[in-house]
Amino acid sequence: MNNEIVGEYKMSSSDNYDAYLSALGTGMIMRKLLTTAKPTETISIAGDTIAIKISTVSKTNEIKFTLGQQFDETTISDKQFRTTVTSEGNILIQNQIDGDSKTGVITREFTTEGMTKKMEFGPVKARQVYTKAT
Structure with a gap:
């Protein structure tokens, strides 16, 4: 993955x-907070480590990973996954498995x-579109 x-x-x-968060098992109050927020995602790379920081007015979450290596992830909605991120060209693919072997x-x-x-x-399925600020 390039800079x-x-x-x-x-x-x-x-x-x-909202439907996506509901499928994850996110409670109604947290769903309302997250669906009304306009998050910012900040992506940085240091050596082989990629960091994605998701920030809203009420909550911030960050994951750090090396492509192809599985890691423990807690999402901004507090869902726990075993996650592996890979890349194909200009696409990052984040494969997630929860404790019940459900996949995302x-x-x-x-x-x-x-x-x-x-x-x-x-x-x-859900979709978000972001504009690059910097």
Whole structure:
């Protein structure tokens, strides 16, 4: 993965995020907080380590990983996963497995204008579009 993905991305639109959070088992109050927020995702790279920091007014979450190596992830909605992130060209693919062996996938596709984030958990799909701020 190259340094072109490094930067700050601000969410400009979201589709079906509440249903996605519900499928994850996120409670109603946390869903309301997260669906009304306009998160910023900040991506940095230091050596082989990629960090993705998701910030809202009420909550911040950060994951750090090396491509292809499984790690323990706690999402911004407090869901626990065993996660592996890989890349294909300008796309980061985040494969998640929870304690019940249910799987989820988050893809982040980067362009010069920003990022499109697609989230799947079971049959539920959601999408967020981000513009690159820096």
